[in-house]
Amino acid sequence: MSEIGSVAPPTYSPPVEAGAAGAPPLPGWDEALAALDRARADGRRMGGAEAIARLHGRGKLTPRERVDLLVDPGSFRELGELVTGMIRVPGRPDREAPADGVVGGWARIGGRRVVVVADDGTITAGARGPGGNRKAGYLRGLAANHGYPLVLLLESSANRFQGMMGAQFAGAGGGGSAGMAPPLAAWRQPGRSPVICAVLGTALGAASFQTMDAEFSTLAAPTAAMALAGPPVVAGGIGVTATVADLGAGEVHATTTGFIDHLGVDEADCIAAVREVVSYLPSSSRELPPRVLSDDPADRRTPEAVELVPLDHRKPYDMGALVRMLVDGGRFFELRPAFAKNIIIGYARIDGWTVGIVANQPRHLGGIVDVKAVVKTVRFAQICNAYNIPLVFLQDQPGFIVGPQSEREGALRQVVRLMNAAYGATTPMVTVLVRKAYGFSTWLLGGRPVGADHVVAWPSASISLAAPEIGVATVLQREMEAGELSEERQQELYASYRRMSQGRWAAYDFRIDDVIEPERTREVLARALAMAERKRRRELGTRRRFDTA
Numbered sequence: 001m002s003e004i005g006s007v008a009p010p011t012y013s014p015p016v017e018a019g020a021a022g023a024p025p026l027p028g029w030d031e032a033l034a035a036l037d038r039a040r041a042d043g044r045r046m047g048g049a050e051a052i053a054r055l056h057g058r059g060k061l062t063p064r065e066r067v068d069l070l071v072d073p074g075s076f077r078e079l080g081e082l083v084t085g086m087i088r089v090p091g092r093p094d095r096e097a098p099a100d101g102v103v104g105g106w107a108r109i110g111g112r113r114v115v116v117v118a119d120d121g122t123i124t125a126g127a128r129g130p131g132g133n134r135k136a137g138y139l140r141g142l143a144a145n146h147g148y149p150l151v152l153l154l155e156s157s158a159n160r161f162q163g164m165m166g167a168q169f170a171g172a173g174g175g176g177s178a179g180m181a182p183p184l185a186a187w188r189q190p191g192r193s194p195v196i197c198a199v200l201g202t203a204l205g206a207a208s209f210q211t212m213d214a215e216f217s218t219l220a221a222p223t224a225a226m227a228l229a230g231p232p233v234v235a236g237g238i239g240v241t242a243t244v245a246d247l248g249a250g251e252v253h254a255t256t257t258g259f260i261d262h263l264g265v266d267e268a269d270c271i272a273a274v275r276e277v278v279s280y281l282p283s284s285s286r287e288l289p290p291r292v293l294s295d296d297p298a299d300r301r302t303p304e305a306v307e308l309v310p311l312d313h314r315k316p317y318d319m320g321a322l323v324r325m326l327v328d329g330g331r332f333f334e335l336r337p338a339f340a341k342n343i344i345i346g347y348a349r350i351d352g353w354t355v356g357i358v359a360n361q362p363r364h365l366g367g368i369v370d371v372k373a374v375v376k377t378v379r380f381a382q383i384c385n386a387y388n389i390p391l392v393f394l395q396d397q398p399g400f401i402v403g404p405q406s407e408r409e410g411a412l413r414q415v416v417r418l419m420n421a422a423y424g425a426t427t428p429m430v431t432v433l434v435r436k437a438y439g440f441s442t443w444l445l446g447g448r449p450v451g452a453d454h455v456v457a458w459p460s461a462s463i464s465l466a467a468p469e470i471g472v473a474t475v476l477q478r479e480m481e482a483g484e485l486s487e488e489r490q491q492e493l494y495a496s497y498r499r500m501s502q503g504r505w506a507a508y509d510f511r512i513d514d515v516i517e518p519e520r521t522r523e524v525l526a527r528a529l530a531m532a533e534r535k536r537r538r539e540l541g542t543r544r545r546f547d548t549a
Helices: 029-044 049-057 063-070 130-146 167-171 206-213 231-238 244-248 250-257 267-280 319-326 371-386 404-408 411-424 440-444 468-475 477-482 487-500 503-508 518-531 533-538
Strands: 077-079 084-087 095-098 102-109 112-119 150-154 195-199 202-204 216-220 225-227 262-264 332-335 343-350 353-360 391-397 429-438 454-457 462-464
Touching: 029 095, 063 102, 063 112, 063 150, 063 267, 077 130, 084 130, 102 130, 102 267, 112 130, 130 150, 150 206, 150 267, 195 206, 195 267, 202 206, 206 225, 216 250, 216 267, 225 244, 231 244, 250 262, 262 267, 267 332, 267 343, 319 332, 319 343, 319 353, 319 391, 319 518, 343 371, 343 518, 353 371, 371 391, 371 411, 391 440, 404 411, 411 440, 429 440, 429 518, 454 503, 454 518, 462 468, 462 487, 462 503, 468 477, 468 487, 518 533
Parallel strands: 112 150, 150 195, 195 216, 202 225, 216 262, 353 391, 391 429, 429 454, 429 462
Antiparallel strands: 077 102, 084 095, 102 112, 332 343, 343 353
16 A cells, blocks of 8 residues: 655766766866956946946046056955846846946055955946945955055945845845954944045945045045935935935035035045055054155254244144155145134155144134034044154144134034043153143144143244233233222333243143254154154054044
């Protein structure tokens, strides 16, 4: 009797051995390698000739052209070249995405190893697919874990909608396995190894987040923009019609938000800026920045300094000219020059060592420290502190701006941020009080109370809680209101405060280290930095977090 539901046992057929009758011939090595070459060629074709021509027609370069322009010739080694994405839209034929929209690998810039990730604007406007995101996430982790700078050449309209619609998006940001995270799982704590972003097309969503998190960012003015979301999402989400330029043109971020450090005139200018910034920064927080010696003597005198800076504090001058006078070869790479013009920040070298310059600009608002100036300073000071870059402060400022408008802009919060950055800094700080040094900002911009390593003043310096005229108005307020204040009494107190504010009185009491001749400023800075080298080496590898905006 047969059993109900019985199933016949499976039969086994042994494979036909190669070379036996009826067996398909195995491909030879020549054919296998030719197939690999074809696959690599497919990965390099990007979005095809027509898409490349459209990109060039808009004044843009392809990702591979950008990489070639960025790195030392012949140094690029690509990873993930064979990754192939698939673009699927219901009702349309499937399309392949060579390299899944991301070109990446390692290379050298100025002889130093870096990791590079470049978005492909010829494929779905640079939007990344799952494979492209995994590749970018892996490379970002590689840079952070091995201590190499990461350069991102961005042109990405966030994630590729075609592969992200639906409930799968809930876990698409990673959150677990390294290398499997599309846009966010490889997110790292700032201050570990430098991330440098060049926005060369439209950067939306995750691409804009990366720029905000970077140690340096540049944007190509004619062809690029950066925003949280693009025009279709804005129109569909809130019913507002806006262009990409309305949402985040380069001019907006250079002058109003202050979100980018450098606004390039074109892609080549941006890429040149990336190469220069890499030269100033160390590969990671575990190293010192490279020293680049020049033929500019460390003890070079600058007698022209007294011709530039007037003794009369009411007369402006260009602090940028003084900075260039003091640094190696007059070369100063200024950051965010169109944002908060009343303060200057940027990288330079003194005696070959990278320094971060923070200097008040009397040509704008008298060098006063307002909310935007604090925002600009804090971020830069934290980056320098994280990467063992000494801070050089050149003070000529009347204090923090006060009043209703300043309070509404959040002055209290920003001053506390500056306080935390100043008191928490462990990198060397060297300060020159050029003219005005008034108020609490005198301390927080490299003053002795926050642990500055060396503080000197010029004979033109005036140091006090407030400017003499403000002190007179405050102390004699009741007499003024009662009409009992004589001109003689007012002038007598003003002259007294001016005399008491002279920098030499601070030196007499050792509140500062010295009063120096202006022409010796470069020499004094170089010697102070040389003395602080041991301190910098002691701090190598110390993790120091900083704000991401």
